[in-house]
Amino acid sequence: MNISAEHKFDNEDRVILVKRTLPNSDPEREENLFKELRELARAAGYVPVGELTQTRYPDSRYQLGRGKIEELAELVRSTGAEKVIFYNKLSTTQLFNISEICGCQVIDKFQLILxxxxxxxxxxxxxxxVELARLKYEVPRARAIVSLLKKEERAGFMGLGDYEDSYEHDLKKRIARIESELESAKKDDESLRAFRHMKGFSLISLAGYTNAGKSTLFNAIVNESVEVKDMLFTTLVPMTRALDLxxxxxxxxxxxxxxxxxxxxLVDAFKSTLEEIFLSDLILLVVDASEKPETILQKLSTSHDTLWDRIQGVPVITVLNKTDLxxxxxxxxxxxxxxxxxPNPAFVSAKEGIGMTALKAEIIRHLPAWSFCPLSLPNSEKGMSLLSWLYEEGIVHRVEYGERILVDYEARTEIIxxxxxxxxxxxD
Known part of the structure; x- marks a missing residue:
């Protein structure tokens, strides 16, 4: 791969991307997965200066064949790359062996996501x-890491610093502490959700494969200006706004x-964030309709695998975005x-603002049903105060003032x- 002389970057930004594919795998699908690795590297701030692939079954020592690893080492030297990123999950032994031959840090896709x-x-x-996910990643590897570090006296391997026999025990203690703190935060979330429901708010979540256009749709539907980038994982901290329906x-x-x-x-570590989706009244599952049907199906499958066992019958609207293309x-x-x-498809272009009215109508159709009820209020200060409260908690369709205040009202059953x-x- 040629590197433009005009493109200046620090050595630590340079990476080599590597992927092993199985024999008889679908070439188009494998290329899509490699493209995803490129996008992940870009999202992490890296500049890929070389790529390497090999079709074979995994080698227990090096993931790739030994000859291919030697070729990788030469590519590292010729490009000045400081890091190698594998799409494939690497064992601790593989990470160690490859880094020994290549003379640089080696990580896999999951470490890149972290x-x-x-x-x-x-x-x-x-x-x-993030800290919890990193610790859970390390626990199964802890003994192997300590063994390798002692054997080779490589205290800097995987950035762990000095090692001790108590390393695995320390990891588990820190995991327990973080899980306890996150569990406390989860209880606060549940109280907030209950309060929002009590105040008459329906809870709706945007979900979907990363980079499907969720944040652009969020901006379009709530008239916000959340940062939008053509980059994976731009939304890590959930953002909530009022939606006018x-x-x-x-x-x-x-x-x-x-x-x-x-x-x-990784899913377990972000469980409390994903609960925003699992405990919603309605989920908007966003997909990029401009991609090939096979790619859309694969991404829908990934989304369904994450959602389906946890949402317990919550309705889903599939929002097909980028339909202007x-x-x-x-x-x-x-x-x-x-x-x-x-299920329940809705067609939009979030970027162009197309289909928002129809999407809102579809949202209203799938929200938990409200009841309709005529109410008769006293025409007094108490009645006016109650009418004001009704406006806050539901929809007032008609008001008629006379000896009493007659109201046609729609709201959740508990409000009525x-x-x-x-x-x-x-x-008395």
Whole structure:
């Protein structure tokens, strides 16, 4: 790979990207996965200066064949790269062996994702979640790491610093402490959700594969200006804003994107963030409709795998974004192929603001049903105060003033029950 003389960057930004593919795998799918690795590297701030692939079954010592690793080492030397990033998950032994031959740091895709999350973590909780994920990643490797460090006296290997026999025990203690703190934060979240429900808010979450356009849709539907970049994992800390649905009060939350083959330890670490999705009244599952149907299906499958066992019947609207890039016949063809994986489809272009009215109508249709009820209020200071409260908690369709105030009202059942209880005459 040629490097432009005009492109100046520090050595530590230079990386080599590597992927091993299985024999008989789909070439187009493998290229899409390599493209994702490139995008992850860019999101972490790296500049790829070389790429290497090999089709074979995994080698237990080096992941690739020994000859290919020698070729990788030469590529590292010729490009001045400071780091090698593998798409494939690497064992501790493989990481150690490859770094020995290449003479530079070696990481895999999961460590790369952790780096991105660490850079994007801005709140105390998100920093704890990143730390928890890193520790859970290290625990299964702890004994092997200590053994290798002692054997080779490589205290800097994997950036662990000095090692001790108590390393694994220390990791588990820190994990327990962080999990306890996150559990306390989760209880605060549950109290906040209960309060929002009590105040009449429906809770809606944006979910989907990373870089599907969730943040752009978020901006379009709530008239916000959240940072949008053509980059993976731009949303790490969930953001919540009020959503106007013609009288129904709702809160919309933009959440972290999904990605294929996320390990359980990473999902578990961000469990409290994902709860924003799992405990919603409605989920908007965003997909990029401009991609090939096979790619859309794979990303929908990844999203469904993350969601389906946890959402317990919560309705899902599949929001097909970027439809301005397609004509009707192309969109019809795509739906024929993906329709069975795309419940309740809605077609939008978040960037162009197309389809927002229809999407809001679809949202209202799938929110938990509200009840309709006529109410008769006293035409008094108490009645006016109650009317003001009704406006805050639901939708007032009609008001008629006379000896009493007659109201046609729509709201959640518990709000109507509370209003009727307030209107019941009290026994002296």
């Amino acid at each position: 780096e991105i999350f660490a850079k994007r973590a801005t709140t105390h909780r998100s920093k704890l979640q 013609g009288g129904r009060k709702a809160l919309l939350t933009d959440t972290v994107g999904f990605i294929e083959d996320l390990p359980h330890w 397609l004509d009707k016949s192309e969109l019809d063809s795509i739906m024929e192929q993906i329709g069975y994986m795309a 029950n509370r209003a009727q209880a307030l209107l019941e005459p009290r026994e």
